[in-house]
Amino acid sequence: MADRPDADIVIIGAGAAGILSAIRLRDDGYSVVLVEAGRVGSAQSNHSHGYMHRRHIYPSPKAHFVKELNRGADAWISLLNEAGIAPVTQTAHIAFHSHYNGKIAGERWAQVGMPYSLSEAPAGFLPDSFGICYETQEPAYDFTGWYSYALTHLFEGIRCVRASAIELINEGPNIVGVHLKYDNAESVTLSASVYVLTAGVGNIELARSVAKLRGRGVNRVSFMLVLEGELPPTSLIIPDHQSYGLFMVSRFLGGKNFWLLSNYISYAGSRSSTFGATLWARAALKTLRKRTELIDERKLKWGIYAAPKGELRADPRQLSEHSIESYGFGNCLVAAPSKLTLAPLLAEKVAASVHYIHRCTGRFSESATQSDILQVAPERWESVRLFDDYSLRDLLHGSSCDIHDLLADVGGGAEPSEYNLNNPVRD
Numbered sequence: 001m002a003d004r005p006d007a008d009i010v011i012i013g014a015g016a017a018g019i020l021s022a023i024r025l026r027d028d029g030y031s032v033v034l035v036e037a038g039r040v041g042s043a044q045s046n047h048s049h050g051y052m053h054r055r056h057i058y059p060s061p062k063a064h065f066v067k068e069l070n071r072g073a074d075a076w077i078s079l080l081n082e083a084g085i086a087p088v089t090q091t092a093h094i095a096f097h098s099h100y101n102g103k104i105a106g107e108r109w110a111q112v113g114m115p116y117s118l119s120e121a122p123a124g125f126l127p128d129s130f131g132i133c134y135e136t137q138e139p140a141y142d143f144t145g146w147y148s149y150a151l152t153h154l155f156e157g158i159r160c161v162r163a164s165a166i167e168l169i170n171e172g173p174n175i176v177g178v179h180l181k182y183d184n185a186e187s188v189t190l191s192a193s194v195y196v197l198t199a200g201v202g203n204i205e206l207a208r209s210v211a212k213l214r215g216r217g218v219n220r221v222s223f224m225l226v227l228e229g230e231l232p233p234t235s236l237i238i239p240d241h242q243s244y245g246l247f248m249v250s251r252f253l254g255g256k257n258f259w260l261l262s263n264y265i266s267y268a269g270s271r272s273s274t275f276g277a278t279l280w281a282r283a284a285l286k287t288l289r290k291r292t293e294l295i296d297e298r299k300l301k302w303g304i305y306a307a308p309k310g311e312l313r314a315d316p317r318q319l320s321e322h323s324i325e326s327y328g329f330g331n332c333l334v335a336a337p338s339k340l341t342l343a344p345l346l347a348e349k350v351a352a353s354v355h356y357i358h359r360c361t362g363r364f365s366e367s368a369t370q371s372d373i374l375q376v377a378p379e380r381w382e383s384v385r386l387f388d389d390y391s392l393r394d395l396l397h398g399s400s401c402d403i404h405d406l407l408a409d410v411g412g413g414a415e416p417s418e419y420n421l422n423n424p425v426r427d
Contacts (some may be wrong), residue, residue: 006368007031008360010178010192012165012206013199014374015045016143017337019150020347021196022158028351030360032157033190033368035180037164041147042377044200047224047307048340049249049260050141052076052087056094056114056134057237057247059105063112068345073138075344080141083149087139089250092235093122097242099131105239106134121291123232129291130238140235140249143340147376159364161190162372165202167209168195168332175210175332190368193358196350197334201310207334211327216312217334222266223280224307226381227259229300234259243287253382260381261288266309277304282395289396297393303384312336324353331357 009025011018014036022034052073055061080087094116096102109116119135121127163180169189170176177189197203204217237247245264250257261284267276281304289295312323312334324346325334333353337346387395 004365005191005193006365007033007159007190007192008358008362009033009194009196009354010035010190011196011198012178013043013197013202014040014160015043015198015200016041016147016340016343017045017335017346017350018196018198019147020343021198021335021350023150023154024347024351025354026158028355028360029362030354031159031362031364031368033159033161033192033364034374035161035163035165035178035190036374037162039375039377040151041144043202044307044309045143045147045340046377046379047309048143049247049262050088050143050340051092051138051235051247051249052141052341053092053138053339054114054136054341055112056092056109056116056136056138057239057245059101059239060108061112061114066112066114069339069341072339072341072343072345076141076341077139079344080146083146083153085141085143085145085149087141088252089140089233089235090137092136092138092140092237093119093133094136094237094239095121095125095130095133097131097238097240101240102130102132102134106132122234122236124234124294125236125292138235142251142379144376144378151374151376159368159371160374162374163188165199165206168206170210170329173328173330175329193361194331194333194354196354197332198336199310200336201308203310203334203336207325207327207332210329213327215325215327215334216314216323217325217336218268218311218313219308220266220268220311221271221306221308222262223277224305224381225261225281225284226303226305226384226386227261227295227300228256228302228386229294231257231259231294233257238287238291244283246284246287248288251379251381258381262307271306271308277306278395282398285392285396297389297396299389300392301386301388302392302395303381303386305380305384307380310336311338313338324349 008030009032012035022032026032055066116134119133163182166179175195177191181187201219233250235249248259248261337343
């Protein structure tokens with residue numbers, strides 16, 4: 001190992017949390033190396049629909065969580081405005097099947113200071129399809145433009161390394177290096193005073209290369225459905241239990257309109273199965289068909305993909321706020337936001353933790369002076385091959401529908417494996 005570390009900080013993972021942490025620590029005077037195996041935002045960050053929520057998606061929000069989400073949303077919107085990134089949709093609709101449940105939710109939102117207004121059903125949905133519908137000031141963004149802006153305008157002084165982090169190396173209670181492998185199979189060990197893991201689903205594997213326990217790490221997988229057709233702009237959440245929290249946002253590409261759909265349901269693990277995805281997609285589409293006539297198999301194309309997520313949870317079945325795990329090492333921080341909205345606050349917490357455990361030098365060693373050029377990945381849905389209208393008909397009516405070729409895990413083409421269908425996780 002080198003006598004002097006290559007840098008003050010090594011951050012592994014160039015998603016939203018890794019980028020924001022790198023910028024924050026660089027601004028605080030630390031020398032920072034950011035390691036990314038693929039393209040910026042290519043994993044968990046580009047599964048997000050970019051919904052900048054302030055907790056309206058939950059009927060019973062907790063006041064402290066509302067405060068944190070508001071802080072995170074305000075921080076993001078400031079960053080996005082600075083970069084000239086406009087929202088895809090300006091507002092969101094929150095609709096309830098039950099008028100009573102919606103009324104109670106509105107009262108609880110008011111109690112914690114969350115603004116909203118009564119609204120008609122959004123364009124494209126049947127007027128009587130919901131018991132009650134609200135409109136909120138919660139925009140949705142495509143974040144890829146901001147990642148590009150960050151690399152070109154905010155990354156001065158940050159060293160970037162495009163390589164896979166294979167394992168951590170420890171000596172007693174401290175991490176002393178991270179083993180990296182490049183695409184050409186060349187390997188190198190990078191050393192730092194503090195190691196920050198923001199690798200999403202890769203956090204657990206890296207941490208377990210030096211620790212026996214997985215701590216609070218939770219890997220899970222959900223599904224995202226892509227629809228293409230004559231679809232009006234929308235940002236819609238249906239929180240009722242019978243819809244499993246169905247939500248959707250619009251995207252526009254190449255003169256075509258798309259809806260991206262998902263819900264609160266996810267499953268233990270970070271891999272997926274064709275069978276499970278088929279059942280999930282069929283249920284989601286049937287739920288949507290009850291509310292809109294736009295789900296017409298003669299007009300729409302559709303696709304689906306798996307969206308693995310890595311989180312830190314005290315209770316695997318309950319969503320917690322952004323948090324950090326040390327796995328017992330004095331200079332290792334495993335960080336994961338529970339929501340993209342909270343990533344700026346997680347970067348604050350990472351910086352505060354680094355200040356506590358390490359005094360910055362602001363110096364790079366000679367081996368860390370070279371900086372690779374990183375590229376930004378488009379949102380995941382853009383690479384999904386779409387099925388034609390006939391397969392959508394087959395899916396909706398329970399006929400044979402093989403979607404194996406569409407359902408690829410993030411990172412490319414690995415054979416999907418079964419996840420635990422008996423262990424769903426609710427957001």
